Amino acid sequence: MHIKDFSFWPLKLHSQVLVVWIPLVPVQTGNGALSVAIGSHNCPVGPMINLSTGIADRANTNRQPEFDSNVQDVLCLELNGGDAVIFHPNLYHMSHPNCTENLRIAWSSVWVHPDARWDPSRVPNHPRSKDVKQGCKVGHFEWGGSIK
């Protein structure tokens, strides 16, 4: 399934956010490499996703075309362990299934500028949506949940 991470987060659109993905073992198509749809970060942000059901909320969002692999150029990123991919959260991407017996381990993190703003109305079911205020700065988030 191709996703745009931004669809899952209760952040105002166009917040300054980036995703860092680092496989800790070599990855190819057969063991869980990441594929990306080149240029898809320029397409509209996808529908909100109900995190309880995984179903897109089409009633409450801007319409956008579904991902179309005939239109998008997709690149599979075959990487060595320790390589890093840094990508825009509006980029369509997916992991291939791991068809091997070996673990495919990767480290993923999301980096948000402290001036980015919350928008829980975009993703009301996100676990943070009940704690944050519409339009407030994300600020400095500390492990353990406090926001300064």
Ligand SMILES: O=C(O)CCC(=O)C(=O)O
């Ligand atoms: O590691 C994976 O399989 C998925 C990574 C991903 O989609 C992400 O970090 O946004």
